[in-house]
Amino acid sequence: MEKKNLVMIGNGMAGVRTIEEILKFSPEAFKITIFGDEPHPNYNRIQLSTVLQGDTVVEDIILNSWEWYKENQIELFTGEAVTQIDPDKKQVISEKGRTVPYDELIIATGSSSFILPVPGADKSGVTGFRDIKDCEIMIKTAKDYKKAAVIGGGLLGLEAARGLLNLGMEVDVIHLMPHLMERQLDAAASKMLKQELESQGMNFLMEKQTAEILGEDRVTGLRFTDGSEIEADLIVMAVGIKPNVQLAKDSGIYVNRGIVVDDYMRTNIQNVYAVGECAEHREIVYGLVAPLYEQGKVLASSVCGMETKPYEGSLVGTGLKVSGVDLFSAGEIEDDPKTKAIKVHNEFDGVYKKILIRDNTIAGIVLYGETKDSSRLFRMMVKKEDVSGMTSVSILESGCCGGGGDSSDVATMANEEIVCGCNGVSKGTIVDAIKTKELTTVDEVGSCTNAGRSCGRCKSLISDILAHTLGDKYDTAAKKTALCGCTDLSRDEVVAEIKEKGLTSIKEVMNVLGWKQEEGCSKCRPALNYYLGMILQEQYLDERDSRLVNEKMHANIQKDGTYSVVPRMYGGVTTAADLKKIAEVAEKYDVPLVKLTGGQRIGLFGVNKEDLPAMWEDLGMPSGYAYGKTLRTVKTCVGAKFCRFGTQDSMGLGIELEKKFERLDTPHKVKMGVSACPRNCAEAGIKDFGVVGIDGGWEIYVAGNGGTDLRAGDLLETVKTKEEVMELIGAFMQYYRETANYLERTSKWVERVGLDHVKGILADENTRKELNERLDKTLEKYNEPWNEAIENKEIQEKYYQKREIPGKPILV
Amino acid sequence: MQKIHVADYAALPERAGQVVDLGGEQIVLFRLSNGEVKAVENRSPHPKGGTLGEGLVSGEYLYCPVYDWKISLNDGKVQAPDQGQVKIYQVDRDGEQVFVVK
Ligand code: SRM
Ligand SMILES: Cc1cc2nc3c(=O)[nH]c(=O)nc-3n(C[C@H](O)[C@H](O)[C@H](O)COP(=O)(O)OP(=O)(O)OC[C@H]3O[C@@H](n4cnc5c(N)ncnc54)[C@H](O)[C@@H]3O)c2cc1C
Ligand code: SF4
Ligand code: FES
Numbered sequence: 001m002e003k004k005n006l007v008m009i010g011n012g013m014a015g016v017r018t019i020e021e022i023l024k025f026s027p028e029a030f031k032i033t034i035f036g037d038e039p040h041p042n043y044n045r046i047q048l049s050t051v052l053q054g055d056t057v058v059e060d061i062i063l064n065s066w067e068w069y070k071e072n073q074i075e076l077f078t079g080e081a082v083t084q085i086d087p088d089k090k091q092v093i094s095e096k097g098r099t100v101p102y103d104e105l106i107i108a109t110g111s112s113s114f115i116l117p118v119p120g121a122d123k124s125g126v127t128g129f130r131d132i133k134d135c136e137i138m139i140k141t142a143k144d145y146k147k148a149a150v151i152g153g154g155l156l157g158l159e160a161a162r163g164l165l166n167l168g169m170e171v172d173v174i175h176l177m178p179h180l181m182e183r184q185l186d187a188a189a190s191k192m193l194k195q196e197l198e199s200q201g202m203n204f205l206m207e208k209q210t211a212e213i214l215g216e217d218r219v220t221g222l223r224f225t226d227g228s229e230i231e232a233d234l235i236v237m238a239v240g241i242k243p244n245v246q247l248a249k250d251s252g253i254y255v256n257r258g259i260v261v262d263d264y265m266r267t268n269i270q271n272v273y274a275v276g277e278c279a280e281h282r283e284i285v286y287g288l289v290a291p292l293y294e295q296g297k298v299l300a301s302s303v304c305g306m307e308t309k310p311y312e313g314s315l316v317g318t319g320l321k322v323s324g325v326d327l328f329s330a331g332e333i334e335d336d337p338k339t340k341a342i343k344v345h346n347e348f349d350g351v352y353k354k355i356l357i358r359d360n361t362i363a364g365i366v367l368y369g370e371t372k373d374s375s376r377l378f379r380m381m382v383k384k385e386d387v388s389g390m391t392s393v394s395i396l397e398s399g400c401c402g403g404g405g406d407s408s409d410v411a412t413m414a415n416e417e418i419v420c421g422c423n424g425v426s427k428g429t430i431v432d433a434i435k436t437k438e439l440t441t442v443d444e445v446g447s448c449t450n451a452g453r454s455c456g457r458c459k460s461l462i463s464d465i466l467a468h469t470l471g472d473k474y475d476t477a478a479k480k481t482a483l484c485g486c487t488d489l490s491r492d493e494v495v496a497e498i499k500e501k502g503l504t505s506i507k508e509v510m511n512v513l514g515w516k517q518e519e520g521c522s523k524c525r526p527a528l529n530y531y532l533g534m535i536l537q538e539q540y541l542d543e544r545d546s547r548l549v550n551e552k553m554h555a556n557i558q559k560d561g562t563y564s565v566v567p568r569m570y571g572g573v574t575t576a577a578d579l580k581k582i583a584e585v586a587e588k589y590d591v592p593l594v595k596l597t598g599g600q601r602i603g604l605f606g607v608n609k610e611d612l613p614a615m616w617e618d619l620g621m622p623s624g625y626a627y628g629k630t631l632r633t634v635k636t637c638v639g640a641k642f643c644r645f646g647t648q649d650s651m652g653l654g655i656e657l658e659k660k661f662e663r664l665d666t667p668h669k670v671k672m673g674v675s676a677c678p679r680n681c682a683e684a685g686i687k688d689f690g691v692v693g694i695d696g697g698w699e700i701y702v703a704g705n706g707g708t709d710l711r712a713g714d715l716l717e718t719v720k721t722k723e724e725v726m727e728l729i730g731a732f733m734q735y736y737r738e739t740a741n742y743l744e745r746t747s748k749w750v751e752r753v754g755l756d757h758v759k760g761i762l763a764d765e766n767t768r769k770e771l772n773e774r775l776d777k778t779l780e781k782y783n784e785p786w787n788e789a790i791e792n793k794e795i796q797e798k799y800y801q802k803r804e805i806p807g808k809p810i811l812v
Numbered sequence: 813m814q815k816i817h818v819a820d821y822a823a824l825p826e827r828a829g830q831v832v833d834l835g836g837e838q839i840v841l842f843r844l845s846n847g848e849v850k851a852v853e854n855r856s857p858h859p860k861g862g863t864l865g866e867g868l869v870s871g872e873y874l875y876c877p878v879y880d881w882k883i884s885l886n887d888g889k890v891q892a893p894d895q896g897q898v899k900i901y902q903v904d905r906d907g908e909q910v911f912v913v914k
Contacts, residue, residue: 522868522875545827549866549877557877561863798825803832806817
């Protein structure tokens, strides 16, 4: 089937989440193109506050790496705005004149900071607080200037102000209304918040309206409508946001405050949808991610042509990401004659709670100073639970005095209770994921369920749930082992950092991650070389000098500095001609030992380093990699072609396997065996991968080992065809490559992660397919190393020569 | 003492040992990433012997290719927990020419 063209305008949080959902539903249905006018991949805008406050850096808030787009075959144009939509021709045109046709179009243009239209608003030193660029302006200004003014005492304004304080600036916050965050807090809570922030060093100018921004080219201050003035070198406008709708409007799409959509996120024009902060649904434009992600889910199903419940709007809860402030608000905030309120005001501990009840259900929540109950109360509100039978104490379970009981501990938390408000993930979902997917870290929970991937407020709760679900195992998992003495980071952390930060070389990894020994050691260098090659399937330039001697020389060093040469003999099958060649070479180079190896082939031992290239040339056979962390041998039995018991062509399959997987870098060496009946003459039961022919099929065994710790392989699956064998082994191999520690054999790895876990992963056809795709991509990059050495003089000189002295000794 | 022109600087690859035969005595030259050239005897300090030429070079250290001992290229000392010493040679450089003094 021809893929449909899906185009998305806007590369932000709501849009890209929608794409993630679409990829989950129908990974193959669309050819996806995304335009984003920022120069970055999708990042966590919410965390800009933490970036400004200095707790994270921009690289850490990337949600979808460049790799992710590539892996999902999404064509991404960044730094390129779409300027026109042509619904008749069904195409979009960018500012660079690029025209892209669509079958389905998603508008996810988000919103922009609202800049007050006062005189002087265009001066340099005036910024909004919306994107990375704004953050960079603020960080840079803080280096050269002292005084900042933030206009707007709402969520954004206060988070910006806190950040500017951290950057060492003096901060005035100007607010039009008598109370801060008046849309989320009542007077009492607002007063407590103001006191706290004042004690942190913010200065508030309340009930002031800006009339003019003063200064020549650059701002020097502000004048208010009452005539008073203040000085300022930086002005941050945080008075609100305005949806980016101009493009849609110009193209004839119906726009009110936002782009108007129905319950399936459809605009008035066929095949054009809108989602996120640019969309207006039932007269509401949302400005927090939780509802936007709900919209994204519904939109994804409708674009994929799947049945879905309509989107009927959301209730939202708000927090404030300022350290020292614990606050939650949702729904109504002011009492009226028809509401009854439960209030707790403990000034001594700085705790304030107000639950507004209307018609026996919760209609509003304001919590300040202690927010433990927030998710439970919020759920009761969303579900409109009848509270008439409850006492006020049981509604406010954690009590009135700060510390309270620990009834909201994870143990007693109901399964349907929402843990991550931003992503709508319940405790039950998290516990299930931890159990079935054997997750051990907060980040893993995030990548499986999305919990914790937005504002991050729920991360400590997720960690508690992990600890509670895993018990002792969590502690051991948490006690990570460092990669080597050069770093405190574990294997998983290093791999995650490489992916997230887009690191591309060993040197870069060591620099960016603060290696203690500048150029690493003999443990981390080969490991990093492996991990980089595994992650950057095509682009990575292998660093030969970071491989240990055998892999660097493509021959196994012996105790006296000579080498062994073991050519490939696919499936242990050879020919008289090849045997003759081996014999001639052995004679010509005076090879001290010719021996059949334990891997069904012939080894030439005790060869001088300088002779290696010439010998390889004379042999004219590929390297058998008897020295590498890669596929070694595939042992086969004679099988159905000759043996009276044989049920399958074991030699044929063995050779096919060896030809496919040879040269592939793996965490440790990998061996295979193929027998044609359960007598198992090829000893397939003690191989990393063992295949045993049976009548009408093949049994696949994995994780066997015949070495130091003898281990019989586990039956992975019984399949009918050779193709299925290749597909399963490919997927298993790639999953091993992606998750094992360097120098961990399949046997140890399977014992660590559990066979059921691997089976669970491989059960999904799509996952298998993706694993195989990554594997195949990797396999494409390899060259035959012996041949390379023969043809490349530089390699010969660098690695295989003994040098002559150019001059005569001089007596000194 | 003799000063022997053992190689031209430009011909020495970074971080890959080059073995030179000095009348029966084998010496390995290592050009470090910081540009310095070090010379050691091509013999592992491990009691079982073996060569050093193909070891992995990290900063001013060499990891023995046969037994993975960590050896300082400045003074030839084997680093704890192992013990031993490799013979090192003084290296002189005169522009392009690299000399070993012995
Ligand atoms: C040549 C060969 C012995 C022989 O004369 O037959 C051999 C030779 C070496 N083996 Fe082996 N192994 C050889 C088959 C095996 C087998 C049998 C097999 O593959 O069916 C095993 C047990 C099966 C297995 O691995 O599950 C085997 C288990 C080991 C181990 C233990 C691995 C383990 O995970 O427990 C090591 C040590 C290591 O890799 O860390 C090892 C390491 C070595 C090294 C590479 C040690 C080294 O680093 O120098 C030996 C190189 C000798 C040399 O001078 O080149 N060799 N080694 C065999 C080469 C087969 C080939 O054609 O590639
Ligand atoms: C500092 C800060 C803190 C926040 N804190 C929270 C919080 O704690 N909790 C919470 O839930 N939410 C928070 N938010 C809000 C949240 O970030 C947004 O709701 C969310 O990012 C909206 O997603 P979106 O995809 O609709 O828009 P965006 O993420 O803004 O993405 C839209 C993208 O489209 C691009 N674009 C626009 N027009 C075009 C065009 N014509 N062509 C190409 N590209 C275009 C824009 O440049 C932008 O990159 C915060 C926001 C900020 C700025
Ligand atoms: S495993 Fe079975 S088919 Fe293969 S050689 Fe042995 S007896 Fe014959
Ligand atoms: S609550 Fe925001 S990420 Fe979980």
